[in-house]
Amino acid sequence: MLLDFTYYNPTRIYFGKDSLTSLKDELPGYGDTVLLVCGRNSIKTIGLYDKVISALNNAGKKVVELSGVMPNPTYDKMMEGVKLVRENDVSLILAVGGGSVIDCAKGISVSAYCEGDPFQKYWVEFKPLENKVVPVASILTMVGTGSEMNGGSVITHEEMKYKAGRVFPSEAYPRFSILNPEYTYSVPEYQMVSGIFDTMSHLMEQYFSGDDNNTTDYLIESLLKASIDNARASLKNPKDYEARSNLMWSATLALNTVTGLSKTQDWQVHMIEHQLGAYTDCAHGMGLAAVSLPYYRYICPYGIDKFVRFATEVWGVSNGGKTKEAIAKEGLDALEAFTKECGIVTSLEELGATREMLPKIAESTIIIGSGYKKLTAEEILNILEACF
Ligand code: NZQ
Ligand code: ZN
Numbered sequence: 001m002l003l004d005f006t007y008y009n010p011t012r013i014y015f016g017k018d019s020l021t022s023l024k025d026e027l028p029g030y031g032d033t034v035l036l037v038c039g040r041n042s043i044k045t046i047g048l049y050d051k052v053i054s055a056l057n058n059a060g061k062k063v064v065e066l067s068g069v070m071p072n073p074t075y076d077k078m079m080e081g082v083k084l085v086r087e088n089d090v091s092l093i094l095a096v097g098g099g100s101v102i103d104c105a106k107g108i109s110v111s112a113y114c115e116g117d118p119f120q121k122y123w124v125e126f127k128p129l130e131n132k133v134v135p136v137a138s139i140l141t142m143v144g145t146g147s148e149m150n151g152g153s154v155i156t157h158e159e160m161k162y163k164a165g166r167v168f169p170s171e172a173y174p175r176f177s178i179l180n181p182e183y184t185y186s187v188p189e190y191q192m193v194s195g196i197f198d199t200m201s202h203l204m205e206q207y208f209s210g211d212d213n214n215t216t217d218y219l220i221e222s223l224l225k226a227s228i229d230n231a232r233a234s235l236k237n238p239k240d241y242e243a244r245s246n247l248m249w250s251a252t253l254a255l256n257t258v259t260g261l262s263k264t265q266d267w268q269v270h271m272i273e274h275q276l277g278a279y280t281d282c283a284h285g286m287g288l289a290a291v292s293l294p295y296y297r298y299i300c301p302y303g304i305d306k307f308v309r310f311a312t313e314v315w316g317v318s319n320g321g322k323t324k325e326a327i328a329k330e331g332l333d334a335l336e337a338f339t340k341e342c343g344i345v346t347s348l349e350e351l352g353a354t355r356e357m358l359p360k361i362a363e364s365t366i367i368i369g370s371g372y373k374k375l376t377a378e379e380i381l382n383i384l385e386a387c388f
Contacts, residue, residue, distance in 0.1 A: 003262050003263060010173050012177075013148075013252070017181075020051060033091050035064050036065045037066045038067050039067070048096065066081045069097065070100065073101075073156065074158050078107040081112075092136075093136045097142065099144060099145025102138045106174075110153070136174050144195025144199055148252060149177060150257060153165070161279060163274040179249075190283070190343075192234065192238070193285070194284065195247075199247070200224060200227050204296075208306055209263065209303075235342060266368065266370055267370070269295055272384070273291055275361045282353075289339050296332055299372045305324070308327045310328075312331070315335070317334065348384065362378070
């Protein structure tokens with residue numbers, strides 16, 4: 001039976017080669033002062049920075065800037081942005097970059113007028129969002145997180161060694177997002193495949209829970225197949241517009257909440273990766289890939305029918321004359337082979353982890369319990385050891 005739901009997504013998407021032209025139409029609706037949030041240098045290298053500044057100047061905006069947002073954005077960086085918003089009475093936060101930049105922008109938006117410590121309130125205690133939020137918009141340059149059309153903001157508190165994700169309500173979603181697949185041509189292959197695995201992980205986290213005849217599961221299977229096919233095409237030719245645009249839209253759909261509707265979801269892999277990231281600062285998608293295979297192999301017996309469906313529907317495994325266990329294993333083997341084919345790093349050592357870190361990562365991981373098997377900290381440690 002489908003679970004009841006309410007669906008609303010307020011983000012207006014402008015998609016395509018000329019989508020940046022929409023910026024001038026949107027800007028008049030958002031006050032006088034824009035905080036431009038960006039990463040270290042990629043948007044300058046691809047010439048996007050100059051185009052955005054020119055559009056902002058033409059619209060008569062005062063521009064303040066928070067640059068140097070790092071992958072796995074930190075609480076300290078977010079608080080630099082909070083200061084800029086308050087000092088300059090910022091009326092729009094424009095994020096130009098990947099998920100880290102957009103997440104940092106959303107974090108600034110909800111924190112700027114929060115009383116007390118926003119990290120403690122929103123990312124640790126998960127209190128409801130009560131204060132004023134500053135509108136956020138995004139121009140996406142790296143595909144994977146889906147942050148361009150959702151309320152997620154993942155922030156790392158370095159002192160606490162805690163990487164925490166929070167999904168904020170619709171006021172904190174980007175008001176509009178500009179998606180031009182050509183901006184992603186310059187993303188290094190390492191980051192591209194990390195982002196592709198992130199998309200696939202979002203889909204699998206939503207898929208591997210419950211087992212009803214659910215329209216959402218059919219959608220997820222299609223998006224997984226689109227991601228796999230277009231990953232292969234993009235690896236062959238990074239400037240294949242069709243492939244890059246399909247990857248971009250698949251990633252957005254994979255986490256704009258539509259593929260989680262009406263069903264239970266898991267998210268245990270993300271919880272483990274977040275703490276792995278807190279200790280190693282690894283690329284998010286690579287950390288997910290490292291954890292996913294041992295995790296799915298471990299929980300497979302508890303959700304065997306869904307793993308059989310995954311094998312046959314996503315990977316085309318034939319089921320004639322085989323046991324369920326054999327079919328499910330072939331599906332997970334196919335996922336593993338795909339990660340190798342894409343050059344995805346799945347060794348924790350290569351991602352910067354040491355054996356001494358593993359118990360701390362396991363103990364600090366949030367246990368969700370809505371997948372096929374509720375893990376203990378000891379089981380998480382076993383999974384992490386299997387990734388070494
Ligand atoms: O800093 P710059 O120079 O911009 O370089 C970035 C960065 O080094 C580079 N890059 C981005 N666009 C580029 C480019 N390089 C060349 N050309 C371009 N066009 O790519 C590197 C990685 O960028 P980042 O934004 O960190 O990657 P991603 O989009 O994977 O974001 C990862 C963050 O998002 C969080 C992750 O945990 C992680 O902190 N997530 C956010 C979610 C959400 N909001 O819903 C959900 C996800 O599950 C995830 O947890
Ligand atoms: Zn993710």
